[in-house]
Amino acid sequence: MKKLRCVKGMHDILPEDISKWHYIENSFRALVGRYRYEEIRTPILEPLDLFIRGIGETTDIVEKEMYAFSDKGNAQLALRPEGTASVIRAFLQNNLDSISTISKLYYIGPMFRRERPAKGRYRQFYQAGAELIGVEEPSADAEIIAMAVHFVETLGIENVTVQINSLGDEDTRPRYRQALVEYFSKLQDNLCTDCIRRLDTNPLRILDCKVTGCAKAGAEAPSVLDFLTRDSSQHFEKxxxxxxxxxxxxxxxxxxxxxxxxxxxxxxxxxxxxELLGAQSTIVGGGRYNGLVKQLGGRETPTIGFAFGIERLLLLLGEGANHLKSNFAFVAGVGNGDVTRAIIVAEQLRRSGINVDVPYKQGSLRAQLKRADKSGAVVAIIAGEDEYCRNAVTLRNLKTGEQQEVHLDTLAEKIRELM
RNA sequence: GUGAGAAUAGUUCAAUGGUAGAGCCCCGGCUUGUGGUGCCGGUUGUUGCGGGUUCGAAUCCCGUUUCUCACCCCA
Structure with a gap:
């Protein structure tokens, strides 16, 4: 039979890696908690329309990357490609603005985009993000950026750069786009084929192109900052x-x-x-979206947020976070009734809060200790027939090889000293 | 959606047209109640799939699937 595998671009997170995930998630929760953000959990499946209206009909995400389908009742649904639209939907649906004029929310969960997979890019990937809803002031923007930067720092990731820009108000973008098209149209001979296409599709991207001709042309291009209104400009300065x-x-x-x-x-x-990230370089992205709440049917509400990709952080994290596995003991049974005795002792230890493995099947003590060693147990408890008659077991330190007979009453305590 | 590379044992990889192999892992023994190091032994394959060339294909050719990487774009 053909081997089953998971869907293209999706991946399993295995026990050997899970401690890194916990580390990232716990660090994130702790950090945003200090800024008093609270978790919100929203469905993975949403009305398709939410993303069309929220993210924009002409974006790549909506146009060609969305997992959209109709269910058996013919409802038009989509797996969420990002978190913000859902959070704003939940904010509006549950009237969170009636509780407080400011909402501070964070989320962690899977997102879905049907792209061609590559290093640091998946069709199901995990994002964690935070949204600060209801504050127009640049102090909000600064807090959001600061949280993101501090978070990356907390994880011990170095060599990162923070890029900021301002896109101005709703009227700035079309005017700036127009200016760029006019500017680059005159220089078409110097542009690469990709950028000539971008002239139509996304002229702002030309500024990002690394091809020398394009970079040269881009250096003299008009700056978006010159197209900002006075208010936006001051906001950016502040x-x-x-x-x-x-x-x-x-x-x-x-x-x-x-x-x-x-x-x-x-x-x-x-x-x-x-090179750890492959061709990807962005690990955190964010910004302000003052129009989104209104776009989704609420009243005009200034909002800013960020999201980062957990898989990309993981690529940069290295082996640093794998020390979090908790120690455990292994109970080996020997002699008459070995497995039952092992289970009884193991269960007593678990009730005292110690993590314990048992061998399940009969075998030589040698085989059991071998298994204990390979599984990474710190101590072995040998529940042998002889010492059990004295209400005792043999406690063996698997690192040093030292062992002693210990009475069952003090066993848990002795084990704790070794772990 | 476009392009490039890869696919052989559980795993990492050999085998350049002539009998598919090794290290690691796993299991057992040396050691019947003592792991790690050592020694001895053992299990493991439709060479991704389908076709073609050939006396003969893991090897050459065509197709296909999957993975990886890159483009586009993004976390």
Whole structure:
């Protein structure tokens, strides 16, 4: 029979890696908790329309990457490709604004995009993110960026850069886009074929192109910052002052663009360096989306947030986080009634809060100790016929090989000393 | 959606047109109540799948599937 495998672009997270996932998730929860953000969990399946309206009909995500389908009742559904739209939907549906004018929410969970898989990119991948809803002031932008930066720092990931930019208000983007098209159209001979196509599809991306001709042309291109309104410009200035307050170094990257339509004013990315990430460099992305709540049927509500990809963090994390496995003991039974005796002793220890493995099947003591050693147990308890008559077992330290006979009453205590 | 590379034992990899092999892992023994190191022995394959060339194909050719990486775009 053909071997079953999981769906393309999806992956299993195995026990040997899970401690890193816990480490990342726990660190994230602890960090955003300190800023008083609270967790929200939303369904993975949402009405298709939520993402079309929220993310934008012409974005790559909606146009060609969405897992969209109709169910047996003919409802149009989609697996969520990102977290923000769902959080805002839940915010509106549950009238969270009636509880407080400011909502601070975070989420962790799987997202789905039907792309061609590559290093650091999956069709089901995990994101964790935070949203600060209801604050217009640049202090909110700064807090969001600071949390993201501090989080990456907490994990011990180095060599990252913070890129920030402002896309201005709703009217800025079309005017700027127009200006870029006019500018690059005159220089078409210098552009690569990709960028000539981008002239139609996404002229902002030309600024990101690494081909020398394009980079040269891009250097003289008009800057989005010159198209900002006075308010947006001041907002951006103020943000940079706040970031200094948080002690965060950053680059202003006027060429940076983001893939979702809903962004206004501040956008930012944290990028990792080196080959660990493959062709991917963005590990955290975020920005402000003042129009989104209204777009989804609420009243105009300023909002800013970020999300990061857990798999990408994992690529940068290395082996650092794998020390979290908890120690455990192994009970071996010997002599008449060996397995039953092992189970009785094991169960007594578990009730005292110790993690214990048992051999399940009869075997020589040698075989049992071998198994104990391979499984990584720190101590072995030999529940032998002889010592059990004295209400005792043999406690063996598997690191040093030292062993002693211990009475059952003090066994748990002695084991704790060794673990 | 486009392009490139890969696919042989559970795993890592050999075998350059002539009998499919090794290390590791696993299991057993040396050691009947003492693991790790050592020694001895053992299990394991439609060479991804389908076709073609050939006396003969893991090897050459065509197709196909899957994986990986890159483009596009993004976390």
């Amino acid at each position: 943000l940079q002052e706040y970031l200094s307050l948080y002690n965060i170094s950053f680059n202003v990257a006027p060429g940076m663009v983001r893939g979702l339509d809903y962004y206004t004013r501040t956008i930012f990315e944290i990028q990792g360096a080196g």
